[in-house]
Amino acid sequence: MNTEFFIYWIVAIIGMFITCIVLVLAAGYMVFLERxxxxxxxDRYGPNRVGPFGLLQPIADALKLLTKEFFTPHFADRWLYMLAPRLVVFAVLVSFTVIPLAPGISWASGLNIGLLLILALSSLHIYGVFLGGWASHSQYSQLGSIRTIAQLISYELAMGLSLLGVVILAGSFSIDDIIKAQTIPYIFLQPIGFVIFFLAGIAETxxxxxxxxxxxxxxxxxYNTEYGGMAFAMFFLGEYLGIILISALTTVLFLGGWHGPFVEDWPWLGAVWLLLKVACILFFFVWMRASxxxxxxxxxxxxGWKYLLPLSLLNVIATALICSFWL
Amino acid sequence: MKTNTDKKQQHSLELSLLEDFNAELILSVSANLPSFKVAIADLIPILKYLKGQSPVKYEMLFDISAIDESERSDDGYCVFYHLISLTANRDICIRVYLKDDAQTIPSITSIWPSANWYEREIWDMFGLTFSDHPNLTRLLMPEYWQGHPLRKDYSFYATKMPPPFDLDSEDYANIMESYQIPDNRRPDEEDTMLLNIGPNHPGTHGIVRLMTKLRGETLLEITPEIGYHHRGVEKLAERHTYHNYIPYTDRVDYLGGVAGELPYLLAIEQLIGSHVPERATVIRVMLTEFFRLSSHLVWIGSFGHDLGAISPAFYCFKVREEIFDFIELVTGARMHPAFFRVGGVSQDMPDGWQVLAQKACDSMEQCLPELEKLTIKSLIFQNRTRDIGIISREQAIDWGFTGPNLRASGLAWDLRRTRPYCDYDTYDFNIPTAQHNDCFTRIDIRLQEITETLKIIRQAIARLTVMPIGPVQDMDCNDYAFPRKQNTLQDIETLIHHFIDTGRGLNMPKGETFFATETSKGMTGYHIFSEGKSSPYRLRVRTPSIPHFQSVKAVCEGEQIGNLVAYISSIDYVLSDLDR
Structure with a gap:
């Protein structure tokens, strides 16, 4: 019993470690793909010199950032300044625990408050960004912080409300249940909710x-004007992990997650479908940035206040009415 | 009939100036710029009269500058006010003379707000004081600078300034201290923040510093500080021969290329009475218009980038590259060709130039709809620029706006049309104007201007293709132009002449000349005072960026930071043009 417990935890820790590495690598390659x-x-080439097709570019960038001096401006609040980027990465990495890769493959997608956990962690993520700007104690960073908070309060409510429609339809906060309930992807049942969630997701990232x-x-x-080296890299990583997270969330909540042809026969195909859907949304993010x-x-x-919030409220009420009277 | 009434008006204006104000007509100046000498006491009344009451109303203050007369007469200093009448299309120059720098001149900032920086510049460069000026501090040189550079007794070379310039650590600390943000907040402004934008900031397009006071994101106060790009081109001109100076004119507006050479050379050609061959004129027009395209492209790219649209910049630079390919084929250089010469251009067109010229035009034409889609047709872009930085027509004229910024407020004032030079009147093109002068119309107008510029280029290409090969430099003005380089290889006489002329320079006739052209930013004017030597006695460059950038304080106070960025991008200034 005792050894079993021990082995379970060792395997779990190694697994978590590998998951984190994979996610961080994915964020690095997201940067590369975006570039x-x-x-x-x-109409230009982008980074194509390091390795075949420039594939080693993220590694080179990471090595460069790692070897830079860790620098704290003398006017900054030292502890908060160091905490902020770590908080950002932590919040995003933890959010990934509730995202299932394929049926049954995840850390905690069955968690019955999965969606609430994600909303809570996304607020924590914003705290990291806010604290980073605040602790830097320079004017530009502070203005960035103020904007972060102003942005947060204007999209967060709408984001939460837009998810309520999904929750009403699935009858659960657990991501697993939401995916299983999506025999028809919710993008068709909740088109307004989808648009609001995606817009809020862009604001969030x-x-x-x-x-x-x-x-x-x-x-x-x-907010990251005063950051350099690895601390800056963590903000950067957090941002790109955030993009992957929002894409993954959009996939599991609105695009049917791992649902797809032949998943019943070969459950591992679920991961392929999910990653394909995520890739499409990631591409959309890049497209937006170019346009x-x-x-x-x-x-x-x-x-946020005048259009997104009333619209999401209407969406929730309409969904609730339809569900209670017709379903 | 119209010219008769014009003449009558002009005549009665001159009479009243001579009789009511005891103004003295100065002879031997360029024909397009009548000059009057007035007493200092009469300055304010006469300028007010010219702006508001005279039969020909001179609405715009084009330029103020000064001359140190000490090396050519006993007049001390001359301060000249260059006014333009937009309605009658006329210039006038009012001059006052000061015996020495102990005398003061009344400031005219109450009549024209744009006089502010010009007067500061004169204080900076000549040490002349203006009474009642709101803030008479140095404009281009740093506050701790000693001496007034454009005075004749000021040394031309750093090595000749006794003792060699040196900063000990204490002085250095003091100087650095002066760059700290001065906390001049009143006690009731404790919720405000002082923000230093620049000298290096991604949104300022170069080195310029804006000291701002913010409440939230609202700008309560802006103090622009310029001069970081000051190279003293006016002082340099006094030690360079006329021909040697041509490359400097390229760089006054470093995006303008040969467009900056044109007013300088036209001014000289006006002085010597040269007749530029038609072929050279067409080449000049074509290259100038290509550079107008290139300058507008950089501007649209950076405007988009400032508002967060990152793609237009790349599309713009790709087309710009093709324009430069053509320029390089013709001139051998890309951005600053120094291609125009007194009396013409340096060389005839090379073989196969049409292909590259057509290619550049075609890709510009293809790119234009895409640029429009990414900028003015984008809803977010419209939200960011519409009704931001509104300037009324009166304000635009009062502040001395020229170029597209003036045309955006409904005034079709384009020197290519109003005072045709280089045969622009024979080209078929429109002058886009708009009624509501905000950030959006300013970009809209420039995009339309690209189409019109393409029209001119295509006409120039067509003309040049059918034109018989002929001289590209005036052969009758050998006293003022170098012998052709290829002839120097034929006989020793020409070689000797060429050698001596390039070394010593050619003496230009004594006199005064002024010429302004329409560059991509607005009116660029060269005012040259010649004493018959090989370099000018004084050369004044009037650039459009100064009045444009001066308006930032007035327009953007009370706006948000995001709007400040949109405004300073929309007025299209170039730092080298601003600081010279």
């Missing part, structure tokens, strides 16, 4: 057109 993808959109917290041409680099300019932060707040 090559943007280059494709913009600070991507164009909602990248005001780091708006390069206004705030230099916004649209940035909004102003008061415009996003306007948009």
């Amino acid at each position: 090559r993808g943007l280059a494709l959109f913009q 600070h991507r164009l057109p909602f990248d005001m917290p780091e708006a390069e041409n206004e705030l230099a680099a916004g 649209v300019p940035r909004t102003r932060y008061d415009q996003l707040m306007n948009f």
Whole structure:
């Protein structure tokens, strides 16, 4: 009994470690794919020198960032300054525990509050970003922090409400149950919810057109202006892990997760379908970045409060009414 | 009939200037710029009269500058005010003379707000004081600078300044201290933040510093600080021969290329009365318009980038590259060719130039719809630019706006049309204008201008293709132009002439000349004062970026940071053009 317990934990820890490495690598290659993808959109080559097709570029970047001096500005709040990037990476990595790769392959997708956990962790992620800017104690970082919070309060409510529609339809907060309930992907039953969730997801990951917290041409680099080396890399990693997370969430909540042809016969095919769907959304993120300019932060707040929130409320009420009277 | 009334108006204006204000007409100046000498006491009344009451109204203050007369007469200093009448299409120059720098001149910032920076520049460069000026500090040189560089007794070479310039650590610390953000917040402004934008900032397109005071994201106060790109081109001109100076004119607006050479050379050609061969004129027009395209492309790319659209920049630079391929084939250089010469251009077109020229035009044409889709047709882009940074027509004229920024407020003022030079009146093109001058119309107008510029280029290509081969430089002005380089290889006489002329420079006739052309940014004017030597006595470069950038403070106070970025991008300034 005691040895079994011991072995279970050793295997679990090794497994978690491997999962983290895989996810971090995935984020690194997401950066690479984005750079090559943007280059494709913009008629240029992108990084193609390190390794075949530039495939070793993320490794080279990581090595460069790792060997840089760890630097804390003298005016910064040292502990918060160091905590912030770690908080960002931690929050995103933990969120992945509830995402199933294929039927039965996940860490905790059966968790009965899975969706709530993700919402909570996404707020924690924003705390990391906010604290990073706050602790840096420079004007640009602080403006970035303020924008982060302003952005958070304008999309977070709508995001939560947009998920309620899914929860009503599936009758559960557990990701596993939600996927199983999707014989028809919820994008067809919840089109408004899908659009709201995706827009909020873009805002959550600070991507164009909602990248005001780091708006390069206004705030230099916004909340991470004062960061360098590995601390900066962690913010960067957190951002790209966040993109993968939002894509994965969109997949499991609205696109049917691992559902797809022949999954009943070969359950491992579920992972292929899921990754394909995630890849499509990731491509969409890159496409967006190549195509649209940035909004102003008061415009996003306007948009969040005046359009997204009432729309998501309507969506929830309509879903609830339809479910209780017709289903 | 119209010219008769014009003449009558002009006549009555001159009479009233001469009789009511005791102005003295200065002879021997360029014909397109009548100059009047007035007493300092009469300056303010006469400028007010010219702006508001005279039969010909001079609405725009084009330029103010000064000359140190000490090396050519006993007049001390001359300060000249260059006014333009947009309605009558006329210029006038009002000059006051100061015996020494102890005398003060009344500031005219109350009449034209754009006078502010010009007067500061004169204080900076000549040490002349303006009374009642709101903030008479140095504009281009740093605050701790000693001496006034454009005075004739100021050394031309750093090595000749006694003692060699040195900063000890204490001075250095003091200087660095002066760059700290001054906390001048009042006690009731404790919720505000001081933000230093620049000198290096991704949104400022170069080295310029904006000190801002923010409440939240609202800009309460902006203090622009320029001069980081100052190279002293006006001082350099006084030590270079006329021909040697041509490469500098390329770099006054470093995106403009040969477009910057044109006003300088036209001014000289006006002075010597040269007749540029038609073939050279067409080549000049074609290259200038290509550079207008290239400058607009950089601007659209960086405007998009400032608003977060990262792709247009790459599309723009790709087309720009093809334009440069053509420029390189013709001139041998890409951005700063120094290709124009007094009386013409350096060389005739090389073989096969049509192919590259057509290719550049075609890819520009193909790229344009894509650029429009990514910028003015994008909903987010429209939200970011519509009704942002609105400038009324009166404001635009008061601040001395020229070029597309002025045309956006409904005034079809384009020198290519209003004062045709280089046979622009024989080309068929439109002048896009708009009524509501905000960030959106300013980009819209420039995009339309690209189409019009393409029209001109295509006409120039067609003309040049059918034109018989002929001289590309005025052969009758050998006193003022170098012998052709290829002839120097034929006989020793020409070789000797060429050698001596390039070394010593050619003496230009004594006199004064002014010429302005329409560059991509607005009106660029060269005012040259010649004393018959091989280098000018004084050369004044009037660039469009100064008045444009000066308006940032007035327009953007009270706006948000995001709008500041949109505004400073939309007015299309170049730092080298701003600081010279």
